[in-house]
Structures are given as structure tokens and as C-alpha cells.
Amino acid sequence: MISSSEPINGIITKIKTENIQFPFIAKPNIGLRGTAVKKINTVEELENYVEKAKFDILIQDLIPYENEIGLFYVKLPNQTGKITGIVSKEFMILTGNGKNTLRELIQQDLRYLFQLETLEEEYKEQLAIVLKPGETINLVPYGNHCRGTKFVDASFEITPEMTESFNKICQQIEGFHFGRMDIMYHSFAELSQGKNFQIVEINGAISEPTHMYDPKHSLLFGWKELTRHFHYMYLISKHNKQNGANYLTFKEGVQEFKNHHKHYDTILEF
Structure with missing residues (x-):
């Protein structure tokens, strides 16, 4: 993570230290819907990006796989985790x-x-x-619906082998029970075996089951998928509460909601 107030020479030094090569991806440390995500090809483009940014920045290597999916994972209380949907992404x-x-x-x-x-x-x-x-x-080399990528429901690609593979991965992430992983991969066959893929990012409780955005699906289908996943979230939250998890008060929740919108407005100004 890099502060936008950091001098460009310091940023370049960090990039070299981490052995990140041009081109790479720059994006907000806390972002939403692909806003301010940009492929950076040169030092000049990096300087322009940092100059405009009023937020902390993440810099990531370009991942060498041609395909991308969003994989939604849910682990209900006292149950084995499951994949509840996969969205395949058709780039522009x-x-x-x-x-x-x-x-x-x-x-x-x-x-x-x-x-x-x-x-x-x-x-x-x-x-x-x-x-x-x-x-x-x-x-647009990143699969975001708001940036023109077409979302296609690929939930039929879910297999027991894939579910087992991602259960092993998600068990290593403490406290992760619900969310969507954005994944770059080579083929579904290799992905099912846990081979030749990289997780771009993990989205938590605010995640959407984005396979519902497939143009072939109806509005009713979308409502049903949202309701299904909200119910999963309720069951997980109830279980965690009973086991001592600390929750925000209503006042704290409202303040966090305001902070979120304030931060997002800053990103939109980019």
C-alpha cells in the first residue's frame, strides 16, 4: 500500500524493491466497482495517477492468465463451505x-x-x-461490470473437486465465512485442481453474487439470489454473535456508512 502523499521517487523505489514491472495495475486501497482502477504503462502515467489520487493506492502485478471469474464462497455455521455461484467475465x-x-x-x-x-x-x-x-x-484488462465487462453465469462449472480445493484455501483465511473471490485462471479444469490461478482480491460482506448480472437472467432471479445470500449472511452473523463476536452499535454503523460514502465520493472525483 502506498500513500498518495509519498514522493514519486519513493514510490518507484518501493516498486523496484517488490520487483514489480511495468505495466501494472494501480487502484484505490479501498475501492468499489472498479472506480479509479488503471493499467499503468510508464513512469509518466504513474506520476499522473499519483498526482490525481486523493486516496491510498495499491499497486499489483499484471497477472499472466487470460481468464477471470468471480467465485462466491459461503461457509455456514457447523457446515462445510460451498461455492454458491461463479460469474465468468467477458472483457472488452x-x-x-x-x-x-x-x-x-x-x-x-x-x-x-x-x-x-x-x-x-x-x-x-x-x-x-x-x-x-x-x-x-x-x-479494459480488469473484469468489472461498470467498466464494460460482460458477466456470464458459469455456476454450472462448480464441481465437488473445485469446492474441496477452495475449502482448503478459505480455511486458511481466519474469519472468512462469506464473500466473493476475483480470480484469474488458465482453465476451469486446472482451477478445479487448484492449479494455475491467482486470487486478485477477496470481497467480504459487501459482496454481490455477481452471476445474477448475466443478461439472460431476469430481475426476479436477481432478487432471489440477493435474498438467498442475505439469508446466508444472517445465519453466519447470528452464529458469530452467539459465539462472542462484537457488533457495531447502530450509531457506529451509521457513522461507518457515512465514512464509506465520503471515501467513495473522493474516489469518484478521480
């Missing part, structure tokens, strides 16, 4: 035809078009580039 990838510019290709896809303003700011004159036939570019 353009394929060139030797004729149209990147901007023109974006304008041909309604989902991509929603992101044009953000992409204009990030890519600038690069959107005038014409890709060769068959050449591809991943416009």
Missing part, C-alpha cells in the same frame, strides 16, 4: 479488420459505446489506430 476485446479505427469499432457495439467517454480519456489519440485484420486489443 476489439478485433481489427484493417479498415475501422478503434473508435469506430467501439461505436459499433452498444455495450462498448457506453464506455466511450472513459476510453476517450484513457486512450486519447490511440483510438484513431487501425488494427490489422485479426489483431486484438483488450480495452
